[in-house]
Amino acid sequence: MLEQQLLNALTLGSVYALFALGFTLVFGVLAVINLSHGAIFMVGSYAALWLVSHLDAPLWLAMLGAMLLSGTLGLLVDVLILKPLRARNAPHLTPMIATIGVGIMLTSAAQGMFGAEVLRFPEETLPAGEFIVGGVHVRALEIAIVAIAFILMAVLFTALKRTQLGRALRAIAESPKAASLLGINVEGLFHVTSFVAAALGGIAGVLIGLDFNAITPQMGQPMLHKGLAVIILGGMGDIRGALIGGLFLGFAEVISKAYLSSQMGDAVAFGLLFLILLVRPSGLFGRVLERKA
Amino acid sequence: MEWFNDFWSTYSTLVFSVGVHALLALSIWLTLSCGLLSLANAAFMGIGAYVSALLTLQLGWSFPLVLLTGGIAPAVVALLIGAPVLRLSGVYLAMATLAFGEVVRITVLNLEITGGPEGLNGIPLETEGWHIAALLALTIYGLARLRRSKVGRAFEAIKEDEVAARLMGINVDRYKLLAFTLGSFIAGVAGALNAHFTFFISPREYGFEAAVDILTMAVLGGISSLIGPLLGSSIITLLPELLRSLHDYRSFVNGAVLVLVVLFLPKGLWDPRRFRKWFGKAKGAEA
Incomplete structure (x- = not known):
C-alpha cells in the first residue's frame, strides 16, 4: 500500500x-x-x-502544441505587460498585480469557451497498459508522466549549466544591469525565459490533466498556490530548490491524504508555505538576501 | 416616493454591497498606506463574518455587540500572526498573507461548527442601510483624521522608505502591526455586516478571488487619497450589474480592468496630481 502511495507521490x-x-x-x-x-x-x-479531440492529433503532438501555445501566451504577457512595466521602473509589486489580472482573464475566457464543467480526455487517447511491479500497479501513463517531467527538467538543467544561453541567464539573475553591460541581450533573454517558463507550465497542465483526467477552468488556482509553496520551500529563484521542493510537496500531500484526511492534503501545502515563511523565508536551500538600501 | 421604493426593493442589496465593499477597500487602503501588500483581508472578513454569524445564531447576542466582536476577532488574529508575518516584506508578505488566507479558508471548510462547505444558513437579517452608512462614515472620518495625525505621517514615512523611517526614530514594527490590525478590524466589521444581510455565508466567498477583488478595488481607485478606494469599490461592485449581458465573461472584464489600470493608470483613477495637470493652469498642462 505504501509503495502505491509513493508512486502516486512521485508522479504528482x-x-x-x-x-x-x-x-x-x-x-x-x-x-x-x-x-x-x-x-x-x-x-x-x-x-x-482541444487538439486531441477536435483535430485528432496524437498525444505527443498535442503536448507540443500545448507547450507552444502556453509559451506564446507567456511571451505575450512579457512583451505586452511586463516590458512596459520594466521600462517604467514600476515598483516590484506592480507586475504581480498585473499578472493576477491576466490570470483572471484567462480563467474567465476558458470558462466562456469551454464551460465550467469538467472535461476529460477520450479514453482511447490515453496510453493504456498497466504493469504490476512488486505488487504495485504501475500505469503506463504514470511512467510517461514521470519520464516527460524528468527529461524536460534534465534538459533545462543542462541548458542552464552548460550552454552560453544558460550562462547569460545566470548572469542576468545576478544582476540585469551588469549583464547588459557585458553585452548580453537582456530584453531578448527575458522574452526567452518567459516563453520557456510558460511552456513548462503548459506541459505540466497537460500532465496533470492526463493524470487526473479532469480539466476545469479553475484547475490553475490550487496549482498556483502549490507552485508558490514549492518555490518558497525551495528558495525563490532557486532551480534545484524547485525540483526538490516539488517532489517534497508531492510526498507530503499524498502521505497526509492517505494517513490524515483528504481535505488536509490541501492544507499541507499552505501550512508548509506559511511555516517556511515564518521560520526561514529564504527557503530551505536559499541564500539570505540583504536588502539593498 | 414610489419610484424610490421600487428602486430600493430592487437594488437595496446592491447598495448594501457597495457600502460593504467600500469598507473592505478602505481596510486594504490602510495597510497599503503603510506600504504593506497584505492579501489577508478577505480572510479577516471571513473570520468576522463567521464569528458574528455564529454569535447571532448560537448565542443570540445583540447586533451591536456582534458587530464589535466581528471586528475584534480578526484583530486578535492579526495581532497574533502580525509579529512574525510583518517581518516579511514585499512579495514575501503577499505570499505569506495569501497562504494565511488559504489556511483560514480550508480550516473553515473542515470545521463542524462552521457548517463545512455548505456554510451557514439562515442568518437573520439584522443589517440596515443606516448601519452600513453610519459605520462607513465613521470609518472615513476616522481614517481621514488618522491620515493627518502623527500615526498617518508615520505610515507614509514607512511606505516611502522603511530604512529612513527607522532612522528617524519611527517604531516601524509597531506602526506596521497597528496598520495590519486596524485593517483587519475594519474588514471583520465589513464581514459581520455582510453576513447579516446575505442570509448565507460559505467559505468560497472568502478565498483568493475575494482577496484579489478587494485589492482590485483599491488599485483601480488609487490609494493616494481616501476617495480612491471608495470610487474603486463602487465601480467594481456596479460593473458586473452593468455587464449582465456578458455573463460568462464578466470576470474577464475585472481582470482586464486590473491589467489596464496597472499599465495605464499606475496611480489609479483618482489621482489628484493628474487632475491638476489636466484641469489646472495652462502652464501646468504644458509641463
Whole structure:
C-alpha cells in the first residue's frame, strides 16, 4: 500500500516540480512573481484536449502544441505587460498585480469557451497498459508522466549549466544591469525565459490533466498556490530548490491524504508555505538576501 | 416616493454591497498606506463574518455587540500572526498573507461548527442601510483624521522608505502591526455586516478571488487619497450589474480592468496630481 502511495507521490511531485521550475525561473531571471502561471497551466491542458479531440492529433503532438501555445501566451504577457512595466521602473509589486489580472482573464475566457464543467480526455487517447511491479500497479501513463517531467527538467538543467544561453541567464539573475553591460541581450533573454517558463507550465497542465483526467477552468488556482509553496520551500529563484521542493510537496500531500484526511492534503501545502515563511523565508536551500538600501 | 421604493426593493442589496465593499477597500487602503501588500483581508472578513454569524445564531447576542466582536476577532488574529508575518516584506508578505488566507479558508471548510462547505444558513437579517452608512462614515472620518495625525505621517514615512523611517526614530514594527490590525478590524466589521444581510455565508466567498477583488478595488481607485478606494469599490461592485449581458465573461472584464489600470493608470483613477495637470493652469498642462 505504501509503495502505491509513493508512486502516486512521485508522479504528482514530478509535475509539481516541473510547474514550479517555470515559476521560479521567471522569478530568478525577471524578478517577477508571475501569478498568471496557474492560468497558463490550465490553458495548456485545454489546448492539448482541444487538439486531441477536435483535430485528432496524437498525444505527443498535442503536448507540443500545448507547450507552444502556453509559451506564446507567456511571451505575450512579457512583451505586452511586463516590458512596459520594466521600462517604467514600476515598483516590484506592480507586475504581480498585473499578472493576477491576466490570470483572471484567462480563467474567465476558458470558462466562456469551454464551460465550467469538467472535461476529460477520450479514453482511447490515453496510453493504456498497466504493469504490476512488486505488487504495485504501475500505469503506463504514470511512467510517461514521470519520464516527460524528468527529461524536460534534465534538459533545462543542462541548458542552464552548460550552454552560453544558460550562462547569460545566470548572469542576468545576478544582476540585469551588469549583464547588459557585458553585452548580453537582456530584453531578448527575458522574452526567452518567459516563453520557456510558460511552456513548462503548459506541459505540466497537460500532465496533470492526463493524470487526473479532469480539466476545469479553475484547475490553475490550487496549482498556483502549490507552485508558490514549492518555490518558497525551495528558495525563490532557486532551480534545484524547485525540483526538490516539488517532489517534497508531492510526498507530503499524498502521505497526509492517505494517513490524515483528504481535505488536509490541501492544507499541507499552505501550512508548509506559511511555516517556511515564518521560520526561514529564504527557503530551505536559499541564500539570505540583504536588502539593498 | 414610489419610484424610490421600487428602486430600493430592487437594488437595496446592491447598495448594501457597495457600502460593504467600500469598507473592505478602505481596510486594504490602510495597510497599503503603510506600504504593506497584505492579501489577508478577505480572510479577516471571513473570520468576522463567521464569528458574528455564529454569535447571532448560537448565542443570540445583540447586533451591536456582534458587530464589535466581528471586528475584534480578526484583530486578535492579526495581532497574533502580525509579529512574525510583518517581518516579511514585499512579495514575501503577499505570499505569506495569501497562504494565511488559504489556511483560514480550508480550516473553515473542515470545521463542524462552521457548517463545512455548505456554510451557514439562515442568518437573520439584522443589517440596515443606516448601519452600513453610519459605520462607513465613521470609518472615513476616522481614517481621514488618522491620515493627518502623527500615526498617518508615520505610515507614509514607512511606505516611502522603511530604512529612513527607522532612522528617524519611527517604531516601524509597531506602526506596521497597528496598520495590519486596524485593517483587519475594519474588514471583520465589513464581514459581520455582510453576513447579516446575505442570509448565507460559505467559505468560497472568502478565498483568493475575494482577496484579489478587494485589492482590485483599491488599485483601480488609487490609494493616494481616501476617495480612491471608495470610487474603486463602487465601480467594481456596479460593473458586473452593468455587464449582465456578458455573463460568462464578466470576470474577464475585472481582470482586464486590473491589467489596464496597472499599465495605464499606475496611480489609479483618482489621482489628484493628474487632475491638476489636466484641469489646472495652462502652464501646468504644458509641463
